[in-house]
Amino acid sequence: MYLFNTLGRRRVPFDPREPGKVAMYVCGPTVQAAPHLGHGRAAVVFDVVARYLRWRGYEVTYVRNVTDVDDKIIATALAEGVSTDEVVARSYAAFSEAFARLRVEPPTVEPWATHHIPEMIELIERLVETGHAYAAGGDVYFSVRSFADYGKLSGRDLDELLSGARIAPGDHKRDPLDFALWKAAKEGEPSWPSPWGPGRPGWHIECSAMARRYLGDGFDIHGGGQDLVFPHHENEIAQAEAATGKPFARYWLHNGMVNLGGEKMAKSTGHVVDLLGALDRWDPLAVRLFYLRTHYRKPIEFTxxxxxxxxxxxxxxxxxxxxxxxxxxxxxxxxxxxxxxxxxxxxxxxxxxxxxxxxxxxxxxxxxxxxxxxxxxxxxxxxxxxxxxxxxVAAVTIPDTLAARFGTEATVDALVARREEARRARDWATADAIRDALAEVGIVVEDTPHGARWHRR
RNA sequence: GGCGACGUGGCCGAGUGGUUAGGCAAGGGUCUGCAAAACCCUGUACCCGGGUUCGAUUCCCGGCGUCGCCUCCA
Missing domain, CATH: 1.20.120.640 (Anticodon-binding domain of a subclass of class I aminoacyl-tRNA synthetases)
Structure with a gap:
């Protein structure tokens, strides 16, 4: 079995850490708003990865997190005058419904970021102790220059990154490339106690902490959208490997984006197609097939x-x-x-x-x-x-009135049998009337040499 | 500007150094009360220019084009 590993950008043989077992972690959604078609793709792609590995006999531990603390969740709550919990609950429900309708199997573990603050703090402490992180003004930052391998996943060169890096007002970074591990609490924001004062975790640390918590070091597969390669996954590697000195994940898989009008769908710009809306409009499994018929690493255009x-x-x-x-x-x-x-x-x-x-x-x-x-x-x-x-194959019920019209029981089989009778008598008018009536309630009848068959829609 | 991916027949979309991908749509045929489904037949495609080779859509170089990342993002 071969996988294309983003780390190294090559197709390589898959050789799990432990024979017969696969430990995989996939970046799940930030539950901030309603899911769009792009979120569905990531979920379906890695669902198939997990299903296939299991089918091939591997014992798969699949972890997919939920990011329930983040700037945008806070901003949305503030804008709507509701609690962050409410924003999270609403969005999480929408994601769950969409995934279920797409027939995405639940992961083995679905850890929430806010339930793993102690693990994150512990990891940050280790980074501070080993000199890879520093506290400043209640924040804690990862010192990118302290990790020699920084850039190995995304192929970045630190000096070239500099041009794009910046220090936002209020940051206490020593180097523009550094990123926040812990953010000091601001008025009215959710916060947790920590050795550096009340605050909340930076985005990247949760994945490093939760992946290690459930899968240990050097687990097999880490997945996510292509847009997460940099900086998110690069940072996950830096945090975990700087803290432990051990390899973090062995194979990195990234799914391509879903485009709309030639451009990537993105929550931030509102350039999206609502996922639940699409699932109402098309058969959810057609949406699933739409995702699956293109290789997972390629972009797909929604039309x-x-x-x-x-x-x-x-x-x-x-x-x-x-x-x-x-x-x-x-x-x-x-x-x-x-x-x-x-x-x-x-x-x-x-x-x-x-x-x-x-x-x-x-x-x-x-x-x-x-x-x-x-x-x-x-x-x-x-x-x-x-x-x-x-x-x-779902159960079918039809109105009694329909059956009554043709003098039979209110089951599809009874009506189909009644139609067969009419056909034998060459009573095409009745036969066609029954077929039309069934069509109106979503039942398609097809004649075959061995009798009629029917199915929904 | 830097890094990366991609460019296949009407559309979508795999793949390969030389023999049919597949799906959708279209045309013809078989079957059929009609319909539907199904089956058979029909399209010799691979961005452009060089190069390597007996032979390239497939490898190499250059160009053009599209997209992603470089800021939150599946």
């Missing part, structure tokens, strides 16, 4: 056509599976092997999807020929399950 396209592709997949009843066969080995070959190559989901579509075509062909498709259908269930794209 309505792209979503419609994904929906059509999904329907093709699902239509095949509906043609097959219960599957108890052994999954087709070739399909599985080709799927694995694609996924093992830095999670080439697009390539893996091609395998699925080819299997579907072969399956349909065999069904048309009256041949057995058990192995293919079983393989389909395996791989589509790993990708989280299987159709959800």
């Amino acid at each position: 309505e056509e792209a979503l419609a396209d994904a929906e059509a592709s999904l329907r093709r997949l699902w239509a095949f599976r509906r043609r097959v009843d219960a599957v108890e066969a052994t999954p087709d080995r070739e399909v599985l092997d080709r799927f694995i070959a694609a996924m093992d190559d830095d999670f080439d989901v697009a390539g893996a999807l091609a395998v699925v579509f080819e299997a579907v075509r072969e399956g349909n062909r065999r069904l048309d020929a009256g041949e057995d498709v058990g192995g293919i259908a079983a393989a389909y269930d395996e791989v589509v399950g790993v990708l989280g794209l299987a159709e959800e």
Whole structure:
């Protein structure tokens, strides 16, 4: 299995810290506002990474944090005249709902920043003790120049960074490159006691502290959006490695951005497509497929056509599976092997999807020929399950009035049977009327040589 | 300006030194009461200019273009 490691910018063999086990940490959302399409991508991408690794037999510990203390949360609360807790609760609920609808499995651990202040303080203390950090005016800063490896992830050169660096008013930095580990409390802000006085953690320290808390040093995979490479992940490495002298994370994976009109979606500029809104408008799994059909490291452009396209592709997949009843066969080995070959190559989901579509075509062909498709259908269930794209078969209820019109019970099966009866009698008018009536309540009926089949929408 | 990624057929999107990716859309056909689904057939694409090579979309150099990071950001 090969991964593209941002650290080193190369495709390298994946070799976990402990055989058979994978420890991974992914930067989760700052619960400040409603999620947009970009947040969904990161969640789905790493969901598939975790699902796939588990499917391949690894015992995966997946940690995805929640950042619940931050400048913008405070600003939003202030602007709306509500508590920060309220802003956090509202945003967290929206993220959770969106992720669930995208069929993102919950991580093994979902640590909240504010529940890990002691771990952060401890890490900061170690940095101060070892001379990598200094307190100034109630703040504590990381001394970037004290960490020789600074820039190794993002490929930055300290002297070139200088031009962009700045010291904001009120900072007590000794060097413009330094960044805050701890910020002294200001009036009306949430704060916690610390050796440097009341305050709150800087953004970067939480991830270093929580990743170490749950996964230890030298854990396997650290993921996040490409926009976090610098400075966030660079800083995480600096803090953790300066404090411990040990490697922090071994493989760094970064997902590409979701663009809108050629430009990255960004919360700060309001240049976004609301995620929950999109999930209302399109099938959530079509949104999931929209994310998945492009390699995770590439940017994707949001367009309505792209979503419609994904929906059509999904329907093709699902239509095949509906043609097959219960599957108890052994999954087709070739399909599985080709799927694995694609996924093992830095999670080439697009390539893996091609395998699925080819299997579907072969399956349909065999069904048309009256041949057995058990192995293919079983393989389909395996791989589509790993990708989280299987159709959800929900219970269907229809109004009694509809059934009454055609003199039958209020079940889809009863109406379909009634229609079959009409068809046998060559009563096309009744047959079509039933089909139309079912269509109005979202049921599609299709005739096959072996009788009618129906499905939702 | 610095660092990095990318540029594939109507659209989306993998991949490869020389044999069909795949999806969507389109046209033709088979099947079918109609419809839907499905299957078959149809498109020889890889930014531009050099170079390496028997041969490059695939490697190297240059150019053009797009995007990301360099400030909060999935």
